Amino acid sequence: MMALLRSILFALLFYPGTLVYVLTVIAVSPIGDRPVQAVVHAWSAYHHWLVRYLLNIRSLWDGKIPEGAYLIAVKHQSMMEAVDTLHFARSPVVVMKRELTVIPLFGWVTRRYGVIGVDRNAGASALRAMMVEAKAAIAGGRPVIIFPEGTRVPYGQSPPLQSGFAGLYRALGLPVVPVAHDVGRIWGRGFVKQSGIAHFKVGEVIPAGLKREEIETRVHAAINALTP
Template structure:
């Protein structure tokens, strides 16, 4: 049954996503409003597919503060990268540079509020990153980052990448850590399993802390479900 569920999900979700991918760059030409509708339409389509086809729901433990904050989320599956759109209010997401360099699609990501964090960036790139972050703050939007940098199998606790501390230092925002356990139901390879993904909101971390303390607190909080 899980094999059949997985095959049906892949067929419907990925084929259905083509329309949204093609619409995003076009809608971006007409402003933020049309692009936002396309992006959230895709997120709701993904939620429907995972619920109805895979039998995977989600629950939120705790409350996510509104307004401009940095949300640091555990990353175990592609699931949370899309589902975060339904948890947060129009988040500006930190992307890998490779995604932002995709022709047509990359500019649409940036238009929606994408930020590239590059630890080896020069002063010009750092100024651009700071300007993008400040624009999101002025719009009252949160900034979403996956501080481990890539998907991590359940139970693993790698060190955090430097992008989080860089944003924290430059933007002087509080950090909201969120743990999730999506990897046990949606492994990177293999069949998907029905169940409920939990998102657990940790204690908000104030701005101005030393890097070591910030990273230690975030690391503990985003791994709270790795029992």
């Protein structure tokens, strides 16, 4: 019952609060990129605060993501880590499904902040578009965050990596920082979120230039280091 109550309060505070941040981004957008990024990061911090002090979910990190130009590969199990990725690095560009980038108002904000939208049904054309956007991102000195397995997966599952990951890795020529976690253990697909500790593990940096089979094997193992 307490978990349900906390989840209801979280929804009542987070989603209206998100609208406020979205409108704020629109208001400061003409000023420049830095104010936009500052507001988006404040939104992520607001989400993190609600997760920590309202849902009573604490994040425990093993290792630290280094600063610099990296391709950061993250396990995807919930909305929690998807929003928190904005804390993982300095103004990261996030690879996300294109459907999120066309949501009224919110989608405009994601594009204004700088994301890479991927249409998984568009095949080679989607991959080429992703490469162009990713190269533009790293040209501005921003790291790129990707969820290599694609869509969100339930805790305990480890599907193969999507083909776009290896292509992006090869095209960008960046080393990879893999991040594993077990957030899905307490934050699944349902409405109710359980309190507890979410463990994050930063794997060893994987160098650029590896062959496809090797990079996929190493990344898959690293991001599933906390998968039972």
